[in-house]
Amino acid sequence: MKKAVLFDLDNTLYDYDKPHKKALKNVYRVLKKHVKISFPRFLLLFGFAKREIHRELAGTAAAHNRILYFQRLIEKTESTVDPGLNLLLYNAYWDCLLKNMRLRPGALDVLKELKKKGLKVAIVSDLTTNIQLRKLKKLNIGKYIDVLVTSEEAGSEKPHQIMFLLALNKLRLRPHEAIMVGDNSITDIEGANSVGMDTVLLKRGILAKVSKEDYRKPNYVVKGIPGVLKILEKV
Ligand SMILES: [Mg+2]
Structure with missing residues (x-):
């Protein structure tokens, strides 16, 4: 026993997949107000950012921290941005994902x-x-x-x-x-x-x-x- x-x-x-996809769309909705970027390019850069963070931090909890993915993503857009933008994206992601879980x-x-x-x-x-x-x-x-x-x-x-x-x-x-x-x-x-x-x-x-x-x-x-x-x- x-x-x-x-x-x-x-x-x-x-189920993670559906709310995750919705959350990413919500992140893009916020990001495009601050940075000129198409949705496919956003997904591409997000994928690059995520894989880089995974490679660099493999095995640690921070390897999945969305705030690091978004920071890297913002940096890849080569935009001069408000430092608060990452926090907006981070909250846009989790608020949406949590709402749809x-x-x-x-x-x-x-x-x-x-x-x-x-x-x-x-x-x-x-x-x-x-x-x-x-x-x-x-x-x-x-x-x-x-x-x-x-x-x-x-x-x-x-x-x-x-x-x-x-x-x-x-x-x-x-x-x-x-x-x-x-x-x-x-x-x-x-x-x-x-x-x-x-x-x-x-x-x-x-x-x-x-x-x-x-x-x-x-x-x-x-x-x-x-x-x-x-x-x-x-x-
Ligand atoms: Mg699992």
Whole structure:
């Protein structure tokens, strides 16, 4: 019998792609008031900025900080701009994304059921604590979450083992007593498997090629969050 479930947040408990696209459009709406730029060029420069930041800060929480993406983007437009513009873009992004976030079908019922069964729930997520707290608040699931671990807090991103070990340490549990649920077979599954946890892959995210002995091979695969309850009955 497992004592805890660790969940990834982005694209696992809620759908990230749609609100992210809307948020980027909202950023462009603000940016074009200050800088002459077409939408395709904005997307191109945003992509360059994001990849550069990822390359430079790989493995750290700051690698996903939108304020760094937008700073780099603004600099790439070679415009003389108001220093406050980045903050406008940052808020335009998160305000829009938060407004459009929706829990995945069945996710709330699963969290309620886990509470009822007396299991602990952790969120193990890359990014800053400030933003992840804002998401939990918007999704209104704080009362079902026992601990939160962010990469900002742990000092490294998934799949680094510290992310999972810190969550287990906060819960006072050992790896075999918990199960990790996530949409990414590299960050979520490989990382949790490598510390000896059982893993559940939500089949909609990044599916890396796996070989038989690979840490990227999940113990279980589900198509939706409710599938997690059935797995917990089995293990
Ligand atoms: Mg994810």
